[in-house]
Amino acid sequence: MTKVTLYIAASLDGYIARSDGGIDWLSILDTEGEDFAYTAFYESIDAIVLGSKTYEVGLGFEQWPYPEKKSFVFTQRHLQSEREDVVFVSESVKQALANIETEGFKNIWLVGGGKLINSFLQHSLIDEYIISTIPTILGGGIQLFPPPTPEEKLELINSQQYPGGLVQSHYRRQIKN
Template sequence: MTKVTLYIAASLDGYIARNDGGIEWLSILDTEGEDFGYSDFYESIDAIVLGRNTYEVGLGFDEWPYPGKKSFVFTKRHLQSNHEDVVFVSDPVNNALADIETQGFENIWLVGGGALINSFLQHSLIDEYIISTIPTILGSGIQLFPPPSPEEQLELINSKQYSSGLLQSHYRRKVNP
């Protein structure tokens, strides 16, 4: 059974990037000796799903940020990649996820962005949420859960507070009987 986990950082007011896609405000995550559980999480996943804009942000880093993991990029554009582990997907998320599951991937990281997160929410495809709340108010930008988002009941698995002020909360989607 495939498990999809949204692992993401957001500002205190619920934004994952500035209006222009800028994420430099996430510099709080560049804390020496602290990766906020990222390495353990990264080792636990088999594949990555992300939207085109998030993919393009990743291309702007000095090194590809998702080495050794198959990355499925959702886009309607015809794109090509220099990374052999990148696959472009144009199917609806529920069909694409079913296809990813048939390829043997069980633990999927939903990286973002907001529109793709919303598509997964619309189909109740997110099983767990690990949200790192950054103690910054951006005032505007790309919303973590852009409307219209369906109502989703979650249960807290755990939370951890870091000295930087970052608060990481781990939730599981409640499955109604």
């Protein structure tokens, strides 16, 4: 059984990026000696799913941010990559996830963005949520859960507060009876 985890940072007012896609406000995550449990999480997953705009943000980094993991990029555009670990998918999230599972991937990191997160939510495909709330109010931008978003009941697994004000909450989707 495949497990999909949304692991993401959001501003206090629920944005994952500025309107132009900018993520400079995430500099709080560059705290020396603290990785906010990222390394342990990254080692626990075996594949990544992300939208094309989030993929393009990743290309802007000095190094590819998802080394040694297969990345499935959801897009309707005709994108290409020199990387052998990047695959572009255009089918529905349900079909793509079934194909990813067929390839043997069990622990999937849903990186973002907002539209892709919403597509996974529409089909109840997110099993766990690890949301790092950054103590910043952006006042606008790309919403973590853009409407229309279906209602989803979650149970808290744990919550961790870090120096600097970041709060990381880990939730599990409640199984509907």
